[in-house]
Amino acid sequence: MTAAGKAEKRTLLQPHKRTGNPIVPYLFVAPHLLFFMVFVGYPFFYGLYISFFQYDFLRPDATNFVFLENYAKLFTPDSVQFPVFWNALGNTVEFVFLSVPPLIIIPLILAVLLNTKVPGRNFFRGIYFAPWVLSAAVVGLLGFWMFQSQGGLLNYYLIQMGIEAPRWLSSMPWAWVSILLITIWWTVGFNMIIILAALQDIPAHLYESAAIDGANSWRQFVSITIPLLRPVMVFVTVITIIASFNLFAQPFFMTGGGPAQASGGGATEPVMLRIYREGFERNQLGTAASMSFLVATIMILFSYTNFRLFRTRE
Amino acid sequence: MNVKAASQKSGNMQRQKRINKTLLLLLLISIGILIIVPLLWMLSTSFKPKSQWFLPEVYWIPKTFTWENYEKILNNDTLPIARWFLNSLLLSGTITFFILVVDSLAAYAYARMEFPGRRPLFALLLATLFLPGVMFLVPNFLTIARLGWLNNYLGVITPALAGVFGVFFMRQFFESLPIELEEAAQIDGATQFQIFTKIALPLAKPALATLGIITFLGSWNDFLWPLLILKDRALLTLPPGLRTLQGAYTSEYGQMMAGAAITAVPVLLLYIILQKYIVESVQTTGLKG
Numbered sequence: 001m002t003a004a005g006k007a008e009k010r011t012l013l014q015p016h017k018r019t020g021n022p023i024v025p026y027l028f029v030a031p032h033l034l035f036f037m038v039f040v041g042y043p044f045f046y047g048l049y050i051s052f053f054q055y056d057f058l059r060p061d062a063t064n065f066v067f068l069e070n071y072a073k074l075f076t077p078d079s080v081q082f083p084v085f086w087n088a089l090g091n092t093v094e095f096v097f098l099s100v101p102p103l104i105i106i107p108l109i110l111a112v113l114l115n116t117k118v119p120g121r122n123f124f125r126g127i128y129f130a131p132w133v134l135s136a137a138v139v140g141l142l143g144f145w146m147f148q149s150q151g152g153l154l155n156y157y158l159i160q161m162g163i164e165a166p167r168w169l170s171s172m173p174w175a176w177v178s179i180l181l182i183t184i185w186w187t188v189g190f191n192m193i194i195i196l197a198a199l200q201d202i203p204a205h206l207y208e209s210a211a212i213d214g215a216n217s218w219r220q221f222v223s224i225t226i227p228l229l230r231p232v233m234v235f236v237t238v239i240t241i242i243a244s245f246n247l248f249a250q251p252f253f254m255t256g257g258g259p260a261q262a263s264g265g266g267a268t269e270p271v272m273l274r275i276y277r278e279g280f281e282r283n284q285l286g287t288a289a290s291m292s293f294l295v296a297t298i299m300i301l302f303s304y305t306n307f308r309l310f311r312t313r314e
Numbered sequence: 315m316n317v318k319a320a321s322q323k324s325g326n327m328q329r330q331k332r333i334n335k336t337l338l339l340l341l342l343i344s345i346g347i348l349i350i351v352p353l354l355w356m357l358s359t360s361f362k363p364k365s366q367w368f369l370p371e372v373y374w375i376p377k378t379f380t381w382e383n384y385e386k387i388l389n390n391d392t393l394p395i396a397r398w399f400l401n402s403l404l405l406s407g408t409i410t411f412f413i414l415v416v417d418s419l420a421a422y423a424y425a426r427m428e429f430p431g432r433r434p435l436f437a438l439l440l441a442t443l444f445l446p447g448v449m450f451l452v453p454n455f456l457t458i459a460r461l462g463w464l465n466n467y468l469g470v471i472t473p474a475l476a477g478v479f480g481v482f483f484m485r486q487f488f489e490s491l492p493i494e495l496e497e498a499a500q501i502d503g504a505t506q507f508q509i510f511t512k513i514a515l516p517l518a519k520p521a522l523a524t525l526g527i528i529t530f531l532g533s534w535n536d537f538l539w540p541l542l543i544l545k546d547r548a549l550l551t552l553p554p555g556l557r558t559l560q561g562a563y564t565s566e567y568g569q570m571m572a573g574a575a576i577t578a579v580p581v582l583l584l585y586i587i588l589q590k591y592i593v594e595s596v597q598t599t600g601l602k603g
Binding site for chain 2: 010011012013014021022024025026028029031032033035036038039040041042043044046047050057110113114116118119120121122124125126127128129130131132133134135136137138140141142144145146148150151153156157182185189190193194196197242245246248249252253272275276279280285288289292293295296299300303307
């Protein structure tokens, strides 16, 4: 929309002299604002505050103000938290690197395939997207069963093909491969439909005139589709990285974070699972809050950097 | 080039095109099968008796078809999955209803009303949109604990109403409506609340439906938060219930898959009925979000 167009379109209703009451707008926003302040505004500061305390949820009497000690623990190699926290954060980063390329490339290919005049394309789109409507818990439990060594579907076929099947969920790197495969299955359709929507927005006449100029389909893809798709690909990449960073339920159900490592911590334990265990299994809410804050800071810095990059290029 | 050669060439091209199309179709079908296989396997296992779970051969269709996995999990008083189903339905419905009310009220004010503080408040909401959920986990858990709402649905419902996505979504829609109708109503002496309920809301039905579907799906599927808040087995919703099921039925895969199917089938049916709607709403909200 042009600046002039924007100025012309009025969106605000001028308050009426007789019926307008200055309190009314506040009454409209009040219910949401109340919940927002209690569960978004306040915890923003309260979370930081809690991270300055040694706080066992089951022993509230033993609460101590320790200021930055919880953070110091995360940076002191001989603390209980140090090896498991950094192991888990490393696992999450590893998962981000492993999962993002296939979660971008496969949806792009699927979207391009479905953006042709193939019969039944809406049907296929519907099928590919379907797993996305499932709960993470269903996906995790399904993965837990599919990748079992005994009775798991995958191993049936591998054994039939004469391939020696690994113990998927309890050996490395297969535990990661299992988590990766089930995650791809779950979310590939989401990225696909977003890319597909952007593909369908590319005006057909661009391709037509390119075809008249003698460009073949590969050339058209490289010179028209890819550049015009750039913004949506950046967007999809950013949300996929954030989604992968939030990995939790799949390893929770499938591997329990294992297999265990000699160096401490589980080989597939992501940082979200570590925070969950620190806070809600060990009941150490102070250290869990400090871990959360550190992880959140990393994620915010990442989003901010992307936002800046995105802004300046457009 | 003579006419015959030209027509042969175009015939070749046409054949090539047909072959390409068939290959593409075969590829799409194979991918479709890959996507559906885990769901079919879930259903297949859920209807198999235990003796067939670990057979050395794959039977997609159970050799003997049985309801016993479903019966077992439905008749287990310590794992009341029928209750969980109702809990999920009730809780998701309640959250959806209140989000629609609370968010559309706020969105309408941000879209249409001029009041001191409107811009900074809205900017504040916008700023929190990109905050990662992990930073709210511990403090909100403690807030709920202090309010005495652990093991209470209020502890699941109230944090859900704090989200800002619905407010943005509805605000954008209200702003896109032509303002003239509302101005005319104002001149006729309607109050702001009347304009909202009688004019803006009826026009916003498509947006409310979209937000409603997305919210319902999200609440039905939510796993981590109810897992933290609801401890009493009778109060669980289905996703954390599945975790309990996994723990209680070690290697009883038929029962686990029956539980997964009970959780998955309702949303899959909803998806089949409202497919076009769900896909489109994800496309629009995904692109704008």
